[in-house]
Amino acid sequence: MKVLFVRSYNHGVDYITQRQAQSLEEKGIQVVFYNIVGTGLKGYFKNIIPLRKLMQTEKPELIHAHYSLSGIVATLTFTSKPIVVSLMGSDVLSTNKLIFLFTRFLSKFFWSQTIVKSDEMYNVLANQKAIVIPNGVDLNTFKPRLIDEAREKLNWSSSMFHVLFASDPNRPEKNYALAKAALDKVKEHIPSIEVHFLKGLNTLQMVDHYNAADLLLLTSNHEGSPNVIKEAMACNCPIVSTKVGDVANVINGTENSFLVNFKADEIAEKISQILKQKTRSNGRENIQKLSSEKTAERIIDLYSKIIRRKIDYSKNYQRCSIGLWDTTIPNIKFDDKGVSNYAKMQLSLMKQYPRGEKGMNDWERIVEKMKSDGRSKAYDCIIGISGGTDSSYLLHIAHQYKLRVLAVYLDNGWGSNIAVSNIEKMTQQLNYDLKTFVIDYEEVKTVLKSYILAGLPWIDSPTDIAIKSVLYKAAAQYGVKYALNGGDFRSEGKQPLAWTYSDSKQLNYVVKKFSRKRLKNYPQLTLAQLGYYGLIKKIKAIRPLYYLPYEKKQAKQLLESQYGWVDYGGHHHENIFTKFAISYWLPKKFNIDKRIITYSAQVLSNEIVRDDGLALLENLPYDKQNIQTEIEYVIKKLDLSATEFEHAFKQPNNYFYDYPSYYPTIKKFSKIGKSISKLIFGFKPGIFEALDQDI
Numbered sequence: 001m002k003v004l005f006v007r008s009y010n011h012g013v014d015y016i017t018q019r020q021a022q023s024l025e026e027k028g029i030q031v032v033f034y035n036i037v038g039t040g041l042k043g044y045f046k047n048i049i050p051l052r053k054l055m056q057t058e059k060p061e062l063i064h065a066h067y068s069l070s071g072i073v074a075t076l077t078f079t080s081k082p083i084v085v086s087l088m089g090s091d092v093l094s095t096n097k098l099i100f101l102f103t104r105f106l107s108k109f110f111w112s113q114t115i116v117k118s119d120e121m122y123n124v125l126a127n128q129k130a131i132v133i134p135n136g137v138d139l140n141t142f143k144p145r146l147i148d149e150a151r152e153k154l155n156w157s158s159s160m161f162h163v164l165f166a167s168d169p170n171r172p173e174k175n176y177a178l179a180k181a182a183l184d185k186v187k188e189h190i191p192s193i194e195v196h197f198l199k200g201l202n203t204l205q206m207v208d209h210y211n212a213a214d215l216l217l218l219t220s221n222h223e224g225s226p227n228v229i230k231e232a233m234a235c236n237c238p239i240v241s242t243k244v245g246d247v248a249n250v251i252n253g254t255e256n257s258f259l260v261n262f263k264a265d266e267i268a269e270k271i272s273q274i275l276k277q278k279t280r281s282n283g284r285e286n287i288q289k290l291s292s293e294k295t296a297e298r299i300i301d302l303y304s305k306i307i308r309r310k311i312d313y314s315k316n317y318q319r320c321s322i323g324l325w326d327t328t329i330p331n332i333k334f335d336d337k338g339v340s341n342y343a344k345m346q347l348s349l350m351k352q353y354p355r356g357e358k359g360m361n362d363w364e365r366i367v368e369k370m371k372s373d374g375r376s377k378a379y380d381c382i383i384g385i386s387g388g389t390d391s392s393y394l395l396h397i398a399h400q401y402k403l404r405v406l407a408v409y410l411d412n413g414w415g416s417n418i419a420v421s422n423i424e425k426m427t428q429q430l431n432y433d434l435k436t437f438v439i440d441y442e443e444v445k446t447v448l449k450s451y452i453l454a455g456l457p458w459i460d461s462p463t464d465i466a467i468k469s470v471l472y473k474a475a476a477q478y479g480v481k482y483a484l485n486g487g488d489f490r491s492e493g494k495q496p497l498a499w500t501y502s503d504s505k506q507l508n509y510v511v512k513k514f515s516r517k518r519l520k521n522y523p524q525l526t527l528a529q530l531g532y533y534g535l536i537k538k539i540k541a542i543r544p545l546y547y548l549p550y551e552k553k554q555a556k557q558l559l560e561s562q563y564g565w566v567d568y569g570g571h572h573h574e575n576i577f578t579k580f581a582i583s584y585w586l587p588k589k590f591n592i593d594k595r596i597i598t599y600s601a602q603v604l605s606n607e608i609v610r611d612d613g614l615a616l617l618e619n620l621p622y623d624k625q626n627i628q629t630e631i632e633y634v635i636k637k638l639d640l641s642a643t644e645f646e647h648a649f650k651q652p653n654n655y656f657y658d659y660p661s662y663y664p665t666i667k668k669f670s671k672i673g674k675s676i677s678k679l680i681f682g683f684k685p686g687i688f689e690a691l692d693q694d695i
Contacts, residue, residue: 009035117225118246136295233283323600387419390486461502469523493601
């Protein structure tokens with residue numbers, strides 16, 4: 001993808017845009033620049049024709065303008081290319097009403113997306129097309145060094161305290177008068193203070209200053225997302241800052257750093273406290289999520305979403321030649337024929353679990369084994385049910401083969417009325433016992449809310465963990481050796497680990513971090529428990545639909561005609577929270593469309609043709625008329641405030657590798673792990689399939 005950066009060049013190269021371009025280029029985006037020279041509207045407007053000529057020469061797929069006046073100039077070229085504009089703070093928060101009105105109008109009607117740097121800017125702009133993406137910090141450049149070493153390099157006295165003011169003191173909006181008033185008060189009892197200014201410095205000099213200073217002081221009247229705060233944090237430099245821009249969110253939880261009101265006495269008190277403690281902060285630990293790399297990933301996600309919406313794919317975009325997998329999917333690779341590694345994984349699974357005569361013979365052997373092992377038990381097997389197509393059809397299959405079944409349902413308070421009714425119809429008509437595990441809803445709220453606040457993609461993974469846990473628990477309780485589920489890779493596909501992975505270790509960490517609570521009764525499945533159920537209790541997980549002829553459309557028709565089963569809509573829409581996670585949270589926040597995986601699998605399984613799959617992807621994944629009502633229902637049911645949800649939705653995206661989990665251990669021992677797990681559980685878990693294909 002080629003992107004044209006439009007930026008001011010009145011003061012030379014802008015470090016922030018230069019570093020952002022570099023981080024994008026490291027991710028494979030080609031960036032070209034148009035540097036605007038000229039001040040005021042008249043000076044900027046002289047650049048319209050030259051900019052248009054450059055667009056015709058370079059032919060970028062997308063224009064990314066930095067600062068509102070650059071966005072206005074890009075708009076007046078009347079380009080047909082999508083325009084993204086990054087607002088820097090002063091163009092939204094300053095008193096220049098004309099620029100603000102222009103900015104607000106264009107962002108609403110002409111710009112494809114507006115990037116703002118803080119919640120404050122977002123609220124002032126009041127535009128649903130705006131998105132909060134703070135500037136990132138280069139953690140490879142800005143990093144801690146020994147304070148004495150940095151001072152020696154700058155020739156600063158080791159017997160003095162050194163305070164670093166965050167900007168040029170002559171810029172009125174930086175409010176140095178307040179800083180000086182506070183410092184004068186500090187000098188009354190700590191006279192040995194020198195003040196230094198962050199102005200006219202190159203990048204390496206700034207690194208030295210952060211590491212040599214006892215603290216960074218910012219007293220600005222307004223800011224967007226000040227990079228000096230993040231750079232100082234990356235160097236573990238303590239901070240005292242007024243409550244401006246996104247500083248409160250950025251430094252939250254950072255030791256030896258303080259947010260203050262616009263009061264000289266309060267600022268002086270915090271400066272004195274830092275100088276007396278003589279300790280650094282833990283800022284680098286807390287700023288990891290705002291690295292340049294992660295910011296670049298968010299911006300690229302945004303570019304991809306805009307380009308896909310306009311059906312104008314970039315040169316770097318590629319779609320699998322035999323499926324629908326494309327470059328929006330993490331770690332995708334293509335061979336010289338355009339076949340993706342995801343398609344190869346799907347074909348590998350189809351080879352491992354063939355249908356037809358061999359699949360039927362394999363399944364019938366499993367049935368005989370289940371009946372033999374269950375002869376002295378009340379049940380031959382456990383089946384986890386949800387009221388959805390796959391698990392309902394599995395009950396039907398089990399009845400055909402005269403298996404004695406205990407149906408197990410996990411009630412987390414989010415099952416739809418249709419799903420619950422389907423469960424009752426199926427179990428009653430087939431005369432199967434039903435055991436329902438009801439989770440304490442207060443804990444359900446705690447867990448799901450924590451995953452939302454953690455900014456993870458698959459916020460319903462705690463439910464997946466709980467379902468597996470109660471299936472094993474029920475099997476162990478009744479002495480049953482087989483737990484069946486309706487998973488089917490041919491109709492569902494295999495999702496990338498980056499989108500869906502989580503485990504009990506991560507669950508407990510996320511809950512403790514974002515709710516400060518400990519779970520007492522929530523069903524979990526640790527590695528030790530998995531070993532116990534597999535090795536000691538010898539419980540095997542079976543997926544019958546891997547072996548049997550199965551097409552979802554035909555299964556639905558059979559269930560409707562034979563049992564009065566009712567279709568609930570899309571894939572996994574039998575659970576209200578799961579539906580919200582799949583249809584709205586993932587695509588709108590992360591640009592993740594799980595339908596790409598599902599339809600790709602169905603194409604390779606000959607359930608649908610490729611062109612039909614492509615046509616289906618053109619539809620929104622959610623009901624545009626009802627989605628706001630559904631969002632409000634989720635917020636209310638989780639006891640989230642609208643502000644909490646909005647903040648969580650706009651915060652930087654995180655993935656499972658941003659929080660502790662069992663994954664590093666599993667990956668380290670994957671070679672022996674997949675052999676042992678297949679022996680214990682009866683199949684090779686999907687995580688090992690993913691690791692085999694490096695996805």
